[in-house]
Amino acid sequence: MTTESTTTASVKIPAPATPYQGDIARYWNNEARPVNLRLGDVDGLYHHHYGIGEVDQAALGDPAHSEYEKKLIAELHRLESAQAEVLLDHLGPVGPGDTLVDAGCGRGGSMVMAHRRFGCKVEGVTLSATQADFGNRRARELRIDDHVRSRVCNMLDTPFEKGSIAASWNNESSMYVDLDDLFAEHSRFLRVGGRYVTITGCWNPRYGQPSKWVSQINAHFECNIHSRREYLRAMADNRLVPQTIVDLTPDTLPYWELRATSSLVTGIEKAFIESYRDGSFQYVLIAADRV
Ligand SMILES: C[S@@+](CC[C@H](N)C(=O)[O-])C[C@H]1O[C@@H](n2cnc3c(N)ncnc32)[C@H](O)[C@@H]1O
Ligand SMILES: CC(C)=CCC/C(C)=C/COP(=O)(O)OP(=O)(O)O
Numbered sequence: 001m002t003t004e005s006t007t008t009a010s011v012k013i014p015a016p017a018t019p020y021q022g023d024i025a026r027y028w029n030n031e032a033r034p035v036n037l038r039l040g041d042v043d044g045l046y047h048h049h050y051g052i053g054e055v056d057q058a059a060l061g062d063p064a065h066s067e068y069e070k071k072l073i074a075e076l077h078r079l080e081s082a083q084a085e086v087l088l089d090h091l092g093p094v095g096p097g098d099t100l101v102d103a104g105c106g107r108g109g110s111m112v113m114a115h116r117r118f119g120c121k122v123e124g125v126t127l128s129a130t131q132a133d134f135g136n137r138r139a140r141e142l143r144i145d146d147h148v149r150s151r152v153c154n155m156l157d158t159p160f161e162k163g164s165i166a167a168s169w170n171n172e173s174s175m176y177v178d179l180d181d182l183f184a185e186h187s188r189f190l191r192v193g194g195r196y197v198t199i200t201g202c203w204n205p206r207y208g209q210p211s212k213w214v215s216q217i218n219a220h221f222e223c224n225i226h227s228r229r230e231y232l233r234a235m236a237d238n239r240l241v242p243q244t245i246v247d248l249t250p251d252t253l254p255y256w257e258l259r260a261t262s263s264l265v266t267g268i269e270k271a272f273i274e275s276y277r278d279g280s281f282q283y284v285l286i287a288a289d290r291v
């Protein structure tokens with residue numbers, strides 16, 4: 001479909017490519033969970049991904065203290081930002097003249113971090129006009145809107161020119177698309193020698209099939225979690241050669257265990273904790289070279 005349907009103010013929003021993408025656009029347009037907004041308010045970096053690393057018990061202090069919940073929120077946010085830092089660590093050498101693509105950029109927290117680290121341009125795409133507006137407003141407030149831009153766009157069909165992008169990533173956004181279509185598009189706009197990185201949750205082929213916990217996560221987020229095998233096969237078929245694969249499952253469990261004790265629980269914590277513990281689900285980083 002190529003028609004442009006909706007308009008908000010004067011900005012034209014492309015019609016969703018499929019009914020499913022329309023569902024996902026609505027989902028994220030309506031999302032305003034405190035677990036995301038309150039964490040983002042800590043320092044103005046708004047994430048829609050999870051955290052990694054050890055919990056700093058000293059920073060949390062005494063659970064009976066009146067400030068404990070505030071400290072817990074800051075700690076969850078610190079772990080989410082640490083996750084994004086690890087993703088950026090794997091993008092390879094990026095210079096200020098380069099352009100990066102954040103595929104499925106959410107509210108844009110990782111894009112701001114990437115610009116701060118590399119001084120480069122960062123282009124984000126999301127299905128949600130609310131998220132794109134939010135990200136662009138933050139970029140204006142930070143006076144980096146000449147370098148950081150979000151747009152409503154299908155990550156499977158982007159306007160970026162062939163071979164024009166130094167590095168690109170999907171941070172917890174690849175479970176909404178067909179992986180062959182996704183990697184074909186990254187491969188098209190990445191320059192040869194460029195880097196692709198994903199951090200994702202995937203089901204573990206060693207478990208057999210997706211567990212009931214994985215099915216619960218799919219239902220909760222209206223997504224379709226792929227297996228680790230599918231990632232590697234689709235990369236191999238699309239000129240993306242894994243350079244590094246890190247199993248981040250042990251690193252993300254402390255985040256979930258801490259989150260399960262907070263007032264901001266959403267009800268999905270048990271599914272993540274149980275599936276990571278029973279081995280049916282894994283949290284992985286894959287960094288691949290575009291060859
Ligand atoms: C869980 S959020 C992750 C956001 C961001 N990567 C982060 O780390 O904060 C998933 C994102 O994927 C986006 N998304 C899903 N399918 C998409 C598609 N086909 N094209 C562009 N964005 C998509 C959603 O709009 C949403 O912004
Ligand atoms: C690892 C997997 C399977 C992720 C699914 C995609 C997803 C919804 C990520 C987190 O978004 P969020 O930050 O909006 O979620 P929450 O509200 O739970 O923090």
Ligand SMILES: [Mg+2]
Nearest residue numbers: 035036048049
């Ligand atoms: Mg979140």
